[in-house]
Amino acid sequence: MSTRIFGEGIARREDPRLLTGQGRYLDDLGRDALAAAFVRSPHAHARIIDIDVTGALDVEGLVAVYTWEDLPGRVAEPLPLLIPHPALTHGRTGYALARDTVRHVGEPVVMVVARDRYLAEDAAERVRVEYETLPPVVGVEAAERAEHLVHDDVPGNVGAVLRQETGDVEAALAAAPHVLEFRLDIERSAATPLEGRGVHARWDADDGSLRVHSSTQTATSVRAAIAVKLGLPQGKVEVVAPDVGGGFGVKIVHPWPEEVLVPWAARLLGREVKWTEDRREHFVAAAHERAQVQHVRVGFDGAGRVLALDVRILHDHGAYTPYGVIIPIVTSTQLLGPYKIGVYRAEVVSLYTTTLIVTPYRGAGRPQGVFCMERTMDRIAAHLGRDRAGVRAANLIGPDEFPYDQGLTFQDGRPLIYDSGDYPALLAKVTDLIGWDGFPALKEAAAAEGRRIGIGLACYVEGTGVGPYEGGHVEIDSSGRVHVATGLTSQGQGHQTVFAQIAAAELGVPVEDVHVVTGDTRRFGYAVGTFASRAAVMSGNAIALACRRVRAKALRIAGEALEADPSDLDITDGVVHVRGDRSSGIPLRTVSVLSNPLRYAFDEQTALATQFAVGGPDTEPPVPHGEEPGLEGRDYYSPVRSTFAAGMHAAIVETDPDTAEIRVLRYAVVHDCGRLINPLVVEGQIHGGVAQGIGGALYERMAYDESGQLLNASFMDFLMPYATEVPRVETDHLETPSPLNPLGIKGAGEAGVIPVSAVIAAAVEDAEGIAITAMPLSPDALFRLRRTQPGALPPSDVGR
Amino acid sequence: MTEQAHRIELTVNGTLHVADAPARRLLSDFLRHDLGLTGTHVGCEHGVCGCCTVLLDGEPVRSCLTFAVTVTGRAVTTVEGLAAPDGTMSPVQRAFQKCHALQCGFCTPGFLCTVTALLRDTPHPTEEEVIEGISGNLCRCTGYQNIVKAVHRAAALIAEEAR
Numbered sequence: 006m007s008t009r010i011f012g013e014g015i016a017r018r019e020d021p022r023l024l025t026g027q028g029r030y031l032d033d034l035g036r037d038a039l040a041a042a043f044v045r046s047p048h049a050h051a052r053i054i055d056i057d058v059t060g061a062l063d064v065e066g067l068v069a070v071y072t073w074e075d076l077p078g079r080v081a082e083p084l085p086l087l088i089p090h091p092a093l094t095h096g097r098t099g100y101a102l103a104r105d106t107v108r109h110v111g112e113p114v115v116m117v118v119a120r121d122r123y124l125a126e127d128a129a130e131r132v133r134v135e136y137e138t139l140p141p142v143v144g145v146e147a148a149e150r151a152e153h154l155v156h157d158d159v160p161g162n163v164g165a166v167l168r169q170e171t172g173d174v175e176a177a178l179a180a181a182p183h184v185l186e187f188r189l190d191i192e193r194s195a196a197t198p199l200e201g202r203g204v205h206a207r208w209d210a211d212d213g214s215l216r217v218h219s220s221t222q223t224a225t226s227v228r229a230a231i232a233v234k235l236g237l238p239q240g241k242v243e244v245v246a247p248d249v250g251g252g253f254g255v256k257i258v259h260p261w262p263e264e265v266l267v268p269w270a271a272r273l274l275g276r277e278v279k280w281t282e283d284r285r286e287h288f289v290a291a292a293h294e295r296a297q298v299q300h301v302r303v304g305f306d307g308a309g310r311v312l313a314l315d316v317r318i319l320h321d322h323g324a325y326t327p328y329g330v331i332i333p334i335v336t337s338t339q340l341l342g343p344y345k346i347g348v349y350r351a352e353v354v355s356l357y358t359t360t361l362i363v364t365p366y367r368g369a370g371r372p373q374g375v376f377c378m379e380r381t382m383d384r385i386a387a388h389l390g391r392d393r394a395g396v397r398a399a400n401l402i403g404p405d406e407f408p409y410d411q412g413l414t415f416q417d418g419r420p421l422i423y424d425s426g427d428y429p430a431l432l433a434k435v436t437d438l439i440g441w442d443g444f445p446a447l448k449e450a451a452a453a454e455g456r457r458i459g460i461g462l463a464c465y466v467e468g469t470g471v472g473p474y475e476g477g478h479v480e481i482d483s484s485g486r487v488h489v490a491t492g493l494t495s496q497g498q499g500h501q502t503v504f505a506q507i508a509a510a511e512l513g514v515p516v517e518d519v520h521v522v523t524g525d526t527r528r529f530g531y532a533v534g535t536f537a538s539r540a541a542v543m544s545g546n547a548i549a550l551a552c553r554r555v556r557a558k559a560l561r562i563a564g565e566a567l568e569a570d571p572s573d574l575d576i577t578d579g580v581v582h583v584r585g586d587r588s589s590g591i592p593l594r595t596v597s598v599l600s601n602p603l604r605y606a607f608d609e610q611t612a613l614a615t616q617f618a619v620g621g622p623d624t625e626p627p628v629p630h631g632e633e634p635g636l637e638g639r640d641y642y643s644p645v646r647s648t649f650a651a652g653m654h655a656a657i658v659e660t661d662p663d664t665a666e667i668r669v670l671r672y673a674v675v676h677d678c679g680r681l682i683n684p685l686v687v688e689g690q691i692h693g694g695v696a697q698g699i700g701g702a703l704y705e706r707m708a709y710d711e712s713g714q715l716l717n718a719s720f721m722d723f724l725m726p727y728a729t730e731v732p733r734v735e736t737d738h739l740e741t742p743s744p745l746n747p748l749g750i751k752g753a754g755e756a757g758v759i760p761v762s763a764v765i766a767a768a769v770e771d772a773e774g775i776a777i778t779a780m781p782l783s784p785d786a787l788f789r790l791r792r793t794q795p796g797a798l799p800p801s802d803v804g805r
Numbered sequence: 806m807t808e809q810a811h812r813i814e815l816t817v818n819g820t821l822h823v824a825d826a827p828a829r830r831l832l833s834d835f836l837r838h839d840l841g842l843t844g845t846h847v848g849c850e851h852g853v854c855g856c857c858t859v860l861l862d863g864e865p866v867r868s869c870l871t872f873a874v875t876v877t878g879r880a881v882t883t884v885e886g887l888a889a890p891d892g893t894m895s896p897v898q899r900a901f902q903k904c905h906a907l908q909c910g911f912c913t914p915g916f917l918c919t920v921t922a923l924l925r926d927t928p929h930p931t932e933e934e935v936i937e938g939i940s941g942n943l944c945r946c947t948g949y950q951n952i953v954k955a956v957h958r959a960a961a962l963i964a965e966e967a968r
Binding site (some may be wrong): 016017019020021023024025026027028029030032033036065121123197198199200248249250251253283284496497498499685686688689692693694695696697719720721725727728729731733734757 | 807808827829830837838841842843844845846847848849850851853854856883884885887888894898901902903905907908909910911912913914917936937939940941942943944945946947948949950951952953
C-alpha cells in the first residue's frame with residue numbers, strides 16, 4: 006500500500022448526489038413508461054374458479070390485462086428454484102401469475118398495464134376473481150400436524166429435513182453430569198427497506214434487445230433469469246441496479262414474478278413498462294424471515310462446558326422455496342458461535358405454510374441460531390449458579406486453535422472452518438465496555454430505588470464473504486481517471502467509497518480520481534450478488550487484484566519510457582517515479598496513452614501515441630506479444646471457503662415495574678471484521694444492524710391470524726423503530742486479519758443485527774427473574790409473563 | 806370515464822410551475838411525475854415513514870397525504886431546493902455527509918427537510934429536542950445515531966456561518 010487511504014474514515018463519495026435529490030432510484034426512471042399493477046390473492050389458500058376482466062375494460066387508459074392463461078412458454082412455467090440442495094426433497098415454486106391455486110395472501114393473479122399507476126389500480130380494482138377457499142395452514146406447528154396440506158403432492162408439508170451431526174449426541178447426553186431441555190420461539194419479521202421492489206423495462210425492437218432496471222441485489226443473475234424466461238441471448242439483455250433504497254436481503258430473491266412479467270409485457274407491447282411496489286404489496290408479496298420453533302437438549306459439566314447439544318428446529322419457509330434451505334443451513338451451523346461443543350446434532354424441518362415466502366433477511370438465520378445458543382448458555386449459568394460470562398469463557402475456542410474445524414458443512418457447500426479470531430479478547434473487551442463486573446452493585450442500587458435493571462450478553466460468529474466469486478475491472482484513461490467496475494450491487498453500503506479507497510491505495514492515485522460502478526451488466530457481466538456480508542471481501546479483493554495487474558502493467562510501460570527497472574518504480578499521486586525520487590516521473594494518464602498505440606489522434610495527449618510519434622525497434626509489434634492495448638486489467642477473487650467475522654454485544658435494560666415497558670439504557674458492541682477499509686462505514690453498518698435487531702427484539706412481528714391474513718401490513722401497525730426507540734451504540738473493534746484473502750478483510754454488513762434478540766432477552770431475564778423464551782418481547786407479553794410465572798426463574802422443563 | 810383535470814399553480818424551489826392534474830393526484834406524485842422532481846421519495850403512502858416530507862410555506866408536511874390541488878398558489882421546498890443557488894450544499898446537507906448520516910439515501914430527503922425546519926425554529930436543540938424532532942421519520946439503515954450527530958453538527962455550522 007503506497008498511501009494511507011485504506012483504513013481512513015473518509016466521507017462517502019456517493020453522498021453529494023443523494024443529499025441533493027440527484028439519486029436515481031427505480032421509480033425515478035421511465036417517466037413516460039406505462040404502469041403495471043397487480044390483482045393479488047385476498048385468500049391464504051384458494052382455488053381460482055374464474056377471472057372476469059370485463060369491468061376493467063371501461064377504464065380509460067387501460068392498455069392490457071393478463072392472466073396466467075395469457076403467458077407463453079417459459080413465462081408460464083414455475084419460477085426457478087434458485088438453490089437446489091439434496092435435503093430439499095420437496096422444493097416448490099410459484100408461477101409469475103397464479104395458475105389455478107393461490108397459497109398466500111398477496112400472490113399475484115392478474116397483471117394490469119395502463120397509462121399511469123392510478124388508472125392501472127382503477128382497472129385492477131374492477132377485475133373480479135372467483136375463488137373456492139381451501140384450508141389455511143398458519144404457523145409451523147400447524148404445518149407439522151399436517152391436518153391440511155399446502156401442496157397436494159408434499160406429504161406432511163415437509164419441504165426439507167436438514168441434518169448435521171458431529172458424533173453420537175445421545176451417548177454424550179446420557180454421559181453428561183447435567184442435562185436441560187427447553188423450547189424457544191422466534192416470530193416472523195422482515196427486511197422492510199424503505200424503498201420497495203420495482204422493475205422498469207425497455208424493449209428496443211430495432212436492436213432486439215432489452216434493458217431492465219430492477220431494485221435488486223443481483224443484476225447479473227436477474228439478467229440470466231430474464232434471458233432464460235424470455236428466450237433471449239444473454240447478450241441482448243442488460244440489467245442495471247440503479248440506486249437501491251435498502252435491501253437487507255429481501256432483494257436477493259429473483260426473478261420475482263414482476264421481474265419476469267414487466268420485461269415480457271414491455272417486449273409484447275413495444276412500450277416502456279414500469280412497476281413500483283407499494284408498501285402494502287411489500288408486506289404481502291415480497292418476503293419475510295425469522296420464524297422458528299426450537300427444541301433444545303443440552304448436556305454439560307459442572308464448569309458449564311457443553312458436552313452435548315441437540316437441537317430440533319421447525320422452520321417456517323412459507324408457501325414456496327425459491328431460496329432453498331439456506332436459512333436452515335445458516336441457523337444450524339452458525340448456532341455454534343465462538344464455542345467448542347462436545348457433540349452437536351441439528352435437525353431442521355423446513356415446513357410449508359400458506360403465508361408469504363421466507364428468504365434471507367439481514368442475518369439470514371443467524372439471529373435465530375445465536376438466540377438458541379446464547380439462551381442455552383444463560384440457562385446453563387442459571388442452572389449451575391455461575392456467572393454468565395464465565396460459562397461462555399469456559400466454552401470459547403482459544404486464539405491459538407485457528408483454523409478451527411467445526412466438523413459441519415456451511416452454506417457455500419464447504420467445511421465450516423473458522424479462519425481466524427480472538428474470542429477471549431472480544432469477551433474481555435465487551436465486559437469492560439459495558440462494566441459487567443461492576444453491574445451487581447448498580448443493580449442493587451437501582452433496586453433500592455424501586456427500579457428493575459438487568460444486564461445481558463451474547464456472542465456470535467458470522468461466516469462472511471461466501472463464494473463462489475466476484476470480479477473487478479479497472480481502467481485508467483488518458484485523463485488519468487480510474488474507472489472501477491464490479492458486478493455486485495449496492496444498497497447503501499458505501500461501495501463507491503470503499504472500493505475507491507482500495508483502488509486508490511493499490512494504484513497510488515488520489516481517491517477523487519477513482520470512479521466506481523456496481524450492479525450494471527453493461528460494465529461487468531460476471532458476478533454473484535450482494536448478500537452474506539460478502540461485498541467487501543469478494544469485490545474488494547477482486548478489485549485489489551485487478552489493480553495489481555494494472556499497476557504491474559503501468560510500471561512496465563513507464564519503465565521503458567523512464568529507462569528504469571519496473572521493480573525500482575513506485576506510484577504516488579498518480580505519477581510513476583523512481584522510488585525515493587519524485588523529481589522526475591511520468592503521470593499515469595501518459596502511461597495510459599502509451600499503452601494504446603494509435604493511428605489516429607484526437608488531442609495533444611493521444612498525439613503522443615500515434616505511429617509516427619512513437620519510437621521503438623522496428624522488429625517488435627506495436628502491441629508486444631502477450632500484451633493488450635489499454636491500461637486496464639480484470640481479475641477475480643474466488644475463495645476456498647468463507648471468512649468468519651465475530652463479535653459480542655452487551656446491554657443494560659430497565660423494565661417498568663407497572664407498565665412492563667422495556668428501555669435499553671446502554672448498548673455495547675465489540676466487533677472483529679478483520680482489517681477495516683473505512684471505520685466510518687463499518688460503524689454505520691453496525692449502528693444500522695443493531696437498530697434492526699432492536700426492532701426484531703422488541704417491536705417487529707408479522708401478525709398472521711388463523712386464516713392467514715396479515716393483520717399488520719402497514720407502517721401504522723408493523724412497528725419499526727424510530728429514533729426514539731433505538732439506543733446509542735457504544736462500539737469497540739478488534740482486528741484479526743483473515744489469512745484467506747489478500748486484503749485480510751472479513752464482512753461487516755449483517756453483524757449488528759445478529760445477537761440483539763439474545764442480548765435483550767438475557768438482559769430482561771436478568772432484570773425480571775423470569776425466563777424469556779420467545780422473541781420479540783413486547784410490554785404486554787412481558788406483563789403477561791409476570792402474571793403467569795411470578796417468582797424465580799424456572800431452571801427448565803426437564804433438568805438434572 | 807375521463808377524469809377532470811384541475812389547473813395547479815405551484816411555486817417549487819422558487820420557480821412557478823403550472824400543470825393540470827386530477828383532483829386525486831397526490832402532491833408527492835405531482836412533484837415526482839408531473840414536475841420531474843424525483844428527489845422527494847415515497848416510502849409508505851400512508852404518512853408514517855416521512856420519506857416524502859417537503860416544506861410547504863416553510864413547514865414540513867407529508868406530500869403523500871396532501872392532494873396537489875389543495876396547495877395551488879402556495880410555495881413548496883423540496884430536497885432539490887435546499888442547496889445554495891451556486892450548488893453549495895446547505896449546512897444540514899454537509900453535516901449529513903460529514904457524520905455519515907445516510908446510507909441508502911432513500912429516507913434522506915425527508916430527514917433533510919424535517920431538520921432544516923427544526924433548526925430554523927430551534928437553532929440550539931438539546932439531545933431530546935433533536936430526537937423528538939426527527940421522531941416522525943423512519944430510517945432503516947443508519948440506526949439514527951449519526952443522524953442525531955449530524956443535526957447537532959448542522960446547528961453548529963449554521964451558528965458558525967451566521968457569525
